[in-house]
Amino acid sequence: MSDLRELYQEVIFDHNRKPRNFHGMANANHAAEGYNPLCGDKVKIYLKVDNGVIGDVSFEGSGCAISTASASLMTETLKGRTLLEAEKLFETFHTMVTGPEVAHLENLGKLEVLCGVREFPARVKCATLAWHTLHAALHDDHHTVSTE
């Protein structure tokens, strides 16, 4: 039960019940769709990027608690960041949920609540779906991103 609580932290429940930035975006200049065929999670990420800075970001879709909370937390974290910072965050986040335990997680802030995912390899794809989709959106890859 203890590592279950590690996985399902209160912040995750909160973002699952009330996802932030959960809507479409009419004036987005980047967007991409992601799909996790294993569990049927679908996400669409919208971005408004001006001069290399993410002015606005939102998402739509349906998924499990981990993928919904991860997408919600990601949108909160990304607003106002440069594209370079966003890519760097993705890298650090990916290391956190897949790599061996790291003592120092630089500036992941709220995203650290997802560190419990590391103990649940079957759920890593849930946590990273939004991020992979973000990556596709920023690179204007119009194929649906699949985590399989």
Add this chain to the structure above:
Amino acid sequence: MKMAEPVPLHKPVPGFDVYRLREDFPILRQRVHGKPLVYLDNAATSQKPLAVIEAEDRYYREYNSNIHRGVHTLSQQATDAYEQARAKAARFLNARSPKEIVFVRGATEAINLVAAAFGRARVKEGDEIVLTAMEHHSNIVPWQMLCEQTGARLRVASINDDGELLFEEYKKLIGPRTKMVAVVHVSNALGSINPVKEIVRYAREREVPVLVDGAQAVPHVKVDVQDLDCDFYVFSGHKIYGPTGSGVLYGREALLKAMPPYQGGGDMILTVSFEKTTYNELPYKFEAGTPNIAGGIGLGAALDYVTAAGLDAIAAHEHELLAYATAAVSEVSGLRLIGTAKEKASILSFVMEGVHPHDIGTILDHEGVAIRTGHHCAMPVMDRFHVPATARASFALYNTKEDVDALMAAVRTAKEVFGV
């Protein structure tokens, strides 16, 4: 306040000792996350009894060699064992002859074989293939590929909110253009048992051949292909306590004879020259290359095991379990069953308000309870019920009332964790 319906007592089936049978399955003795393993993912694959594990082991230890071609002793032993397994499969399905039993990798390969070989010879532009809305992807995609190649098209029969086939509507789809009816016997996502015998009768009166996907049926209901009168019946070995990579295509002899080969290679020929090849007789015409010999022998052992346990007793035991579990689910608020057909076998698919199936799966796993979550390779079924996925518990002969109790306790834990 309305009193909840009392959960009916689980009635053990006379002469069926589930606790003794469990002893035959070594994997069931282990613990997962510190809890006794409760294995309820049998529709994905079943566990293997010692008889199957030992049959494969014995083949590799004592008489491993290639079949159908050696004059030496081991080759003869391997050939005999493999052909005995084929005879067992023929008896198991009540086929007229072992010639009608083609060994394949599984139900998927069997359907691909029929779609390719039968389709290539018989299906043309404008023809139709009739499916149902509850097919597994393996009984959709091969036909779709055939349609792409030939210009034929798929017609799909609808199901109702309980997950039952709309038979009257189904009949209307079967017409002069229909070249094949392919139908699942027991739905893997819903558990619905289709009225296969009636379907076959209706289609065959119109001279339309019928393929029955029995992957989820053979472990749970007795199948007699002569009584069903179907033209093709397919199943996978690993879902009926046999090895992965083993499976059976039953085909009516006249149809198999008329079909061109599926794959070319060794063992499926009589003579080869660069000018002309003559194909081997049935069933070898459809078995190119060295097959999964150990798997075939293991499958034979699995069919022996099921026959000894008795399919009628297994069916009665699983029916009791399903009734007990269905009643238990109705006691828990926020749970909804997907698939409530009157005729059902062994599948308990459900969704929980406020908790995604994938989250249910993780929490249940933590309690030692293994279930499947997702679309179960039946995405059209998920669309039909407007759910992205379901949680699915599926029963086998070795599951007990205690397994259902553990499932329900774990489901309550999931509700607690999510505060719903």
